[in-house]
Amino acid sequence: MGRPGRVRSGDVNLIELQDVIARTYGERDHDRGVASTVAWLAEEFGELAQAVRKGSAAEIEHEFSDVLAWVASLANQVGIDLTTAIDRFQDGCPKCEQLPCEC
Ligand SMILES: [Zn+2]
Secondary structure (H helix, E strand, O other): OOOOOOOOOOOOOHHHHHHHHHHHHHHHHHHHOHHHHHHHHHHHHHHHHHHHHHOOHHHHHHHHHHHHHHHHHHHHHHOOOHHHHHHHHOOOOOOOOOOOOOO
16 A cells, blocks of 8 residues: 555546646646646657657656646646546547547
């Protein structure tokens, strides 16, 4: 068992991700503001792009976790529930409604 309330790896969903990020960084992120969070997210996307291009699998995984954490933080700050947001992909392509996409 990890610390109480800690997200266990292999057991995380988007609700839990947003919750743990809010509890871990919520106050600081709120003080920093949305514009700064967007800037950090953009920087992390850059690091992910670089890792995918020339990093190890561990480095790529690390950068994915940073990007997901910043996405969760931004969603928290602007009041978006990522689980609801991703619902539009639940039945396949939101445009053509096919799975796989036939657009
Ligand atoms: Zn489609």
